[in-house]
Amino acid sequence: MALVTRRALLRAAGLGALALATAGRRAWSATETSTYIFGQPSEFDTLDPHLVFDVGRVASRINLYDSLLRWEDNPPKLHPWLAERYTVSPDGRRYTFFLRKGAKFHDGSEVTAEAVRYSMERQLALGKGAASLFKPVVEPGSTRVVDRYTVEFNLREPRATFLATIDALYIVNPAVLKAHEKDGDWGSTWLSSNEAGSGSYQLEAYNPAVGFTGRRFAEHWLGWSGRHVERIEFRTIREPASRVNALLRGDIHATDGYLPADLIDKLSRSPEVKIIEQESMRIFVIMMHNQRPPLNDVHVRRAISYAFDYDSFINNIMKGRVVRNPGPIPNNMWGAPRDLQGYTYDLEKAKEELAKASVKVDRPLEISPLVGYPVTQDAAVVLQSGLRKLGIELKIKPETWPTLVGKARQQETTPDLWVLWVSTYYADPANWINEMYDSANWGAWKASSWYKNPQVDALLREALRITDQAQRQKLYEKAARLIVEEAASLWIYNTKWYGPFRTNVQGVRFCPIGNGREARWIYLT
Amino acid sequence: MSAFLKQLYADRLAFAGLLIVLALGLSALLAPALAPYPEDVYDIHPAQRLQPPSRQHPFGTNHMGADLLSRVLFGARITVVIATVAVGSALLVGVPIGLVAGFYPGWASELLMRLADVFLSLPQAVLAIAIAQTLGPSIPNVILALSITYWPWFARVVFAEVRSLKNEVFVEATQALGVSPWRTLLLHVLPNVATPIIVRSSIGMGYTILTAAMLGFLGLGAQPPTPEWGREIAEARQYLPEAWWYATFPGLAIFVTVMGFNLLGDGLRDVLDPRLRRGRP
Amino acid sequence: MRRLLYTAKRLALMVPTLFGLVVLVFVISRVIPADPVALLAGERATPQQIEALRHRYGLDRPLPVQLLAYLRQLARGDLGTSLYSGRPITTDLFGRFPATLELTLAAMAITVLLGVPLGVLAALYRNSWFDHLLRAVTVSGLAIASFWLAIMLQLLFSMELRLLPLGGRIGVPPPRALTGLFVLDALLTGNGAALRSALQHLCLPAFTLAFPALATVVRFTRAGVLDVLHSDFILYERAMGLPRPLIVGKYLLRNAMAATLTQIGLLFGVLLAGAVVVETVFDWPGIGLYAVNAIVLSDYNAILGFTLWSGFLYVLVNLLTDLGLMLLDPREATR
Secondary structure: OHHHHHHHHHHHHHHHHHHHHOOOOOOOOOOOOOEEEEEEOOOOOOOOOOOOOOOOOHHHHHHHOOOOEEEEOOOOEEEEOOEEEEEEOOOOOEEEEEEOOOOEOOOOOEOOHHHHHHHHHHHHHHOOOOHHHHOOOEOOOOOEEEEOOEEEEEEOOOOOOHHHHHHHOOOOOHHHHHHOOOOOOOOHHHHOOOOOOOOOEEEEEEEOOOEEEEEEOOOOOOOOOOOOOOEEEEEEOOOHHHHHHHHHHOOOOEEOOOOOHHHHHHHHOOOOEEEEEEEEEEEEEEEEOOOOOOOOOHHHHHHHHHOOOHHHHHHHHOOOOOEEOOOOOOOOOOOOOOOOOOOOOOHHHHHHHHHHOOOOOOOOEEEEOEOOOHHHHHHHHHHHHHHHHOOOOEEEOOEOHHHHHHHOOOOOOOOOEEEEEEOOOOOOHHHOHHHHHOHHHEOEHHHOOOOOOHHHHHHHHHHHHOOOHHHHHHHHHHHHHHHHHOOOEEEEEEEEEEEEEEOOEEOOOOOOOOOOOOHHHOEEO | OHHHHHHHHHOHHHHHHHHHHHHHHHHHHHHHHHOOOHHHHOOOOHHHOOOOOOOOOOOOEOOOOOEHHHHHHHHHHHHHHHHHHHHHHHHHHHHHHHHHHHHOOOHHHHHHHHHHHHHHOOOHHHHHHHHHHHHOOOHHHHHHHHHHHHHHHHHHHHHHHHHHHHOOHHHHHHHHOOOOHHHHHHHHHHHHHHHHHHHHHHHHHHHHHHHHHHHHHOOOOOOOOOOOHHHHHHHHHHHOOOOHHHHHHHHHHHHHHHHHHHHHHHHHHHHHOHHHOOOOO | OHHHHHHHHHHHHHHHHHHHHHHHHHHHHHOOOOOHHHHHHOOOOOHHHHHHHHHHOOOOOOHHHHHHHHHHHHHOOOOOEOOOOOOEHHHHHHHHHHHHHHHHHHHHHHHHHHHHHHHHHHHHOOOOHHHHHHHHHHHHHHHOOHHHHHHHHHHHHHHHOOOOOOOOOOOOOOOOOOOOOHHHHHHHHOOHHHHHHHHHHHHHHHHHHHHHHHHHHHHHHHHHHHHHHOOHHHHHHHHOOOOHHHHHHHHHHHHHHHHHHHHHHHHHHHHHHHHHHHHHHHOOOOHHHHHHHHHHOOOHHHHHHHHHHHHHHHHHHHHHHHHHHHHHOOHHHHO
């Protein structure tokens, strides 16, 4: 109320000309409970679920499409979804999924084993998005339709993470796509602005500049007991400050949970917004090029690891809203050694390590933060300041995400250091430690520390072959210790998710894989 | 010379412009001595981040806890370097092209001026963005992008002046006297086109500073921890409205500086070229 | 006849300029260091796959051949495909153009409707306190960085006073699309809520965009009016004893308009370039924001498309102003 008076006063004080602004601002959105509006940080450039595989744009995939299994809740658990159950052959190479009968695509046709087969082939053929998960183990053409409701994947070799990743394969409607196929493009031109799924919502409108809206798919196999929203809208608002303002005004109901700490503080002071706090699994890492001098010397890498002011960064810049994560696996994921100490900010130790190094740091090092992500730049500046005290010059050269991903494919073009988050693409330690430090993965951006240790390689590969979690955990803990010992990268923190919602939003079900963007559980009061 | 200064002094606004430009030059030159915390150009103190203006920090501190006044002062250096080098090289390229093309009509001259027109057929900021993006973000690349977009203005202005001068009696006379064309060009034509060049340069400095700041703002310019004004404003955005000082002071610095060059340019035009004098009695 | 000849000449002059523009943009684009093909190929593409793509997009051919192919493609009205979204760039640009057009038109309206009368007044009351004040304002208009002005306006009107939205184009469901201009569509469909929201969202960006252009228009109108005031025919009219309002209304304005019109072509360029930063700060989903996104994503095709598109528009608008000027003042054609 005080605010209104203040506003009225100011308006009276000569700003009357702009008064058209305030009247009826809330008239539309806050009273309506049938449409849920989410303020989306990145644009949906394409809706094709087989082209993108990032966390930022998960909403179109998770709401418009279904997978065989789905990760839910936190800590994440794998639920039956389009598949009712599955079996794994004793040699760990054949996975058979049994589909539920009567699940329907949005055009009314049934979701069949053929659709699953087609989706896998399409994902592999397009070669983008989640293809990197399946390419190493699934040969194109190897997926077999057993009967209308049974499909089997025949892997090249056993892979403990295959199940964990199968939710990344979104099932598309082959009949619709074949009708829109042009020059063997698997219908991708059409699918970039349309939809052919079976998900809880079906596409209503899409404009890459504005976002997309969906309406509830009444015939969804899961049924609709309880309360739900009729329509969902994911509206692109790029600037974090604009999203926060829109949320405070009630133009939107929710926005992403990884806002800068200062903005979370601001939101937490509003009575109209609630912040749902969840431990997430998204570690913040500075990659180091382990093969390029002087970073190929373990002492130089350790010295750099000692030169980053972790406490100041986490407490001042991140305002204590993240937790220190000293190793390559998120603290809250099994496989992370509980007692791992990691590195601290200690310039004396850093100098000792530098003295032990067999190579001299005789050139400026280069670090690339991500354009558009200020936190990565702040981290680069913090490291720069620490290294300066050791007499090492660090040049900051921000690059865009796509450019860095391109450069990180090859040793020659990978920067000395670069800053990034590694999110949960699937809930298994392999998502981090295997993909980042098994030298078999060299050439993928996650592995761009170019770390190679035969002992670690053996441990990590063994952990992929066996399925017993207790045994795998031991292998991962051992590997993690070795990797930290050798300072392969700088591991800084593990993110917490601070999902900001209007107080009338209920039923949010957070999972690190979908980041709370699965709308089917949400309702408004 | 003193008559010139007197005239400039009489135009109070232009004189103010001159003072601002001099102040900018001085703060660029003496930044290390003037700045209260010169080491804050690269040093950080996260514990004191985002402090409002106070006696210790007249402009407040930034998101890394560095003193903003010191950073703004050092920013003047970067701005002076960018603008001077960019305008200077645009001048070195554009003026000879304009001179020669204006003096020797022919297909080559025509081609050169068409080339200038092609550059002018794009809004300059758009062209500068495209070039800066191509070259990658850094200060030398910003300078290059700005010179590439700015030379056609010099070429055009000089070309037009030379064209009209060519038919003046004294130029025809020197040629009739058998003076070599190059001599005529350098000793007789060039001094007569100096005025529009000087005026263009002053206004060009203002324009260049604005465009450089825009490139910095879009992330196409200087990289951290360089205290470039445009980049500082871009970084400050996410701390609004609480840290209002962070975005305000670098922007004010840009404003005052460009204002200085524009006022000076206007004044110079009045003093040096009575033909173009503003409609003021 | 003369007019026709002038029009023909003006059109003919456009051809080499446009050709030059295409070559310029082409040259810029192929010097780019990072490899656009690697982006297209996906994460674990083999070198063979990258080569295949390079071949498919013709990036392995000699530059002159690539240029020819590029020209041929442009002639079909094809600006290429966005490396990122996979959509044709023309589709993307056309989809976003209404937003930019609406913003630019609003800014243009503010500029002309406010700038011309202010310029005339400044000239009529030359050297009054009003004239001096206006001069100070216009001089600042040309000195202020528009992104900074935008941020300061947001700080005051959106964050502090909470009068206007911080960004975006509309806060309610958009009106039914007829023209793509939200204000117009809302008027046509009688959608009051959408109209109010669209106008609120338009206020700050349009004013920010208009501010530097406003300075130019005021200055030129003022100078134009002063020229006319001192010209022989006005002195003659005055001597004839015609009432002052008539002189101002009938002769002054028409002549001053010609002076302003010459500026509009240039202004358009200023507005177009300004749209890039203004749209960025205000999250305005137009082609300027599209360009900035393309910069962030290194989507070269899209940057190229945007640059060409801006150039074409700019050349076209300048042509139209020249032709308009010819109609208003036939002497122009003989110069």
